[in-house]
Amino acid sequence: MPEATAPVGQNQTAAFEPKIVAFFCNWCTYLAADLAGTSRLRYAPNVRVVRVMCSGRVDPQFVLEAFAQGADGVLIGGCHPNDCHYQEGNYKALRRYHLLRRMLEQMGVEPERFRLEWISASEGERLRQVVNEMVEQVRALGPFRKSEQFEPAEEAVAR
Amino acid sequence: MKPKLAFYWCASCGGCEEAVVDLAEKVLDVVAAVDIVFWPVALDFKRTDVEAMPDGSIAAAFINGAIRTSEQEEMAKLLRRKARIVVAFGACAQTGGVPGLANLYDRESLLRAVYSESPSTLNPEGTRPAPHYATNGAALELPVFWDRVRALGQVIPVDYSIPGCPPTPKLLADAVAALLTGSLPERGAVLAPDKALCEECPRRESKPDKLAITRFRRPHETLIETDRCLLAQGLLCLGPATRAGCEARCIQGNMPCTGCFGATSRVRDFGAKALSSIASLTGSNDEAEIIRILENIPDPVGTFYRYSLPAAPLPGKRPNRAGK
Ligand code: SF4
Ligand code: SF4
Numbered sequence: 102m103p104e105a106t107a108p109v110g111q112n113q114t115a116a117f118e119p120k121i122v123a124f125f126c127n128w129c130t131y132l133a134a135d136l137a138g139t140s141r142l143r144y145a146p147n148v149r150v151v152r153v154m155c156s157g158r159v160d161p162q163f164v165l166e167a168f169a170q171g172a173d174g175v176l177i178g179g180c181h182p183n184d185c186h187y188q189e190g191n192y193k194a195l196r197r198y199h200l201l202r203r204m205l206e207q208m209g210v211e212p213e214r215f216r217l218e219w220i221s222a223s224e225g226e227r228l229r230q231v232v233n234e235m236v237e238q239v240r241a242l243g244p245f246r247k248s249e250q251f252e253p254a255e256e257a258v259a260r
Numbered sequence: 261m262k263p264k265l266a267f268y269w270c271a272s273c274g275g276c277e278e279a280v281v282d283l284a285e286k287v288l289d290v291v292a293a294v295d296i297v298f299w300p301v302a303l304d305f306k307r308t309d310v311e312a313m314p315d316g317s318i319a320a321a322f323i324n325g326a327i328r329t330s331e332q333e334e335m336a337k338l339l340r341r342k343a344r345i346v347v348a349f350g351a352c353a354q355t356g357g358v359p360g361l362a363n364l365y366d367r368e369s370l371l372r373a374v375y376s377e378s379p380s381t382l383n384p385e386g387t388r389p390a391p392h393y394a395t396n397g398a399a400l401e402l403p404v405f406w407d408r409v410r411a412l413g414q415v416i417p418v419d420y421s422i423p424g425c426p427p428t429p430k431l432l433a434d435a436v437a438a439l440l441t442g443s444l445p446e447r448g449a450v451l452a453p454d455k456a457l458c459e460e461c462p463r464r465e466s467k468p469d470k471l472a473i474t475r476f477r478r479p480h481e482t483l484i485e486t487d488r489c490l491l492a493q494g495l496l497c498l499g500p501a502t503r504a505g506c507e508a509r510c511i512q513g514n515m516p517c518t519g520c521f522g523a524t525s526r527v528r529d530f531g532a533k534a535l536s537s538i539a540s541l542t543g544s545n546d547e548a549e550i551i552r553i554l555e556n557i558p559d560p561v562g563t564f565y566r567y568s569l570p571a572a573p574l575p576g577k578r579p580n581r582a583g584k
């Protein structure tokens with residue numbers, strides 16, 4: 102993998118299990134996750150699910166904070182168009198997603214690390230697919246390393 | 261004895277110094293009430309003078325600019341020891357400011373651009389600034405250029421911030437008055453009103469309750485009306501996400517707010533919040549159209565983190581992709 106230049110990254114790649122923070126809407130994707138569970142559909146255990154009342158509740162600050170605190174990927178799951186319990190929430194999520202996605206790209210965050218999907222309560226199988234696919238893509242990318250805020254003086258002088 | 265004040269500048273453009281000078285005749289009131297013991301832009305005191313002062317002997321140090329070099333860091337730490345109150349003065353000190361956008365690049369790309377690649381550079385020997393240099397038996401020292409820009413509060417503890425690029429003279433005068441009368445708020449406070457700029461904007465009445473923008477316009481792309489809310493005209497005005505206190509000076513000049521006063525206390529990260537409030541106004545529910553409309557915002561980082569990238573949760577470009 103060409104990008105694993107840092108020693109930290111290299112050591113971790115062997116046993117790297119991506120951490121995906123998933124913000125799931127209470128009315129759809131969260132129920133789909135439940136359904137996947139009860140129907141014993143196996144999906145990768147790498148997602149940490151945060152239940153929100155609507156995908157429109159996912160503030161871009163949450164997404165950045167998740168990455169900053171060690172998430173390797175962030176997944177937002179919401180109701181299909183026209184199905185949002187609060188009418189507009191998923192459209193707001195969609196608008197924010199596209200602008201945030203472009204901003205993250207400018208910061209060197211690969212697009213596969215940030216995803217928005219519409220998954221209804223009955224789509225347990227689709228949930229499984231999306232999660233598994235994302236985990237594999239992020240695993241291939243390697244751990245997310247945020248830019249260090251600062252580099253110690255000695256290193257700087259040595260350059 | 262009059263309380264002692266110090267002013268210092270780090271990685272900044274000089275605009276914040278201008279805000280002090282712009283106190284105009286009020287500067288005389290300040291000078292009458294305090295002793296300015298250090299102010300490199302205007303007074304001939306040296307670093308050694310500051311070093312000779314007893315610790316804690318300066319009432320307040322107003323430091324503007326971000327921290328990019330070792331010297332700026334040393335001066336910030338020195339003033340922190342000597343001053344009882346440190347005020348981060350202006351957007352660069354508060355959150356990194358415009359110089360903080362350099363965190364989209366690493367040091368090597370910056371030095372390469374400036375000392376080799378820029379079309380106006382003639383540097384066949386590839387000379388670069390070096391922290392140590394010896395010539396004719398003399399040793400010369402230059403500050404180290406750090407890999408990253410930091411806000412002042414990421415280097416030393418800061419007691420108060422005065423926002424703005426630059427702050428207004430009024431906010432400075434108010435801060436000095438509060439200092440003199442002992443009426444400063446709790447430590448950590450931002451010394452500006454804690455409400456959104458729209459609330460003090462003279463065009464507030466014309467801001468629609470519900471906005472659906474189908475074309476974001478940049479100022480040069482349109483003839484800007486002088487009395488209607490700028491967002492309602494499709495201009496990217498960050499007033500809804502920005503802290504009040506500047507008296508809407510850009511809007512008074514018929515230009516949209518770019519967010520230099522930063523966030524209110526209810527927001528942790530200005531850039532993400534500003535992005536959120538603008539993106540939500542996109543006037544479509546259709547994915548392809550949403551993407552097309554948002555393409556009118558070509559540089560999201562530069563637009564929403566213009567003044568605060570180093571203070572953001574993701575404080576710059578990730579290192580393994582730097583130098584692209
Ligand atoms: S969006 Fe801009 S122009 Fe409109 S009310 Fe707010 S600050 Fe004023
Ligand atoms: S209008 Fe916005 S950018 Fe202009 S001075 Fe005020 S806060 Fe800063």
Ligand code: FES
Pocket residue numbers: 126127128129154155156157179180184185186187188190191
């Ligand atoms: S309620 Fe599910 S996305 Fe709004």
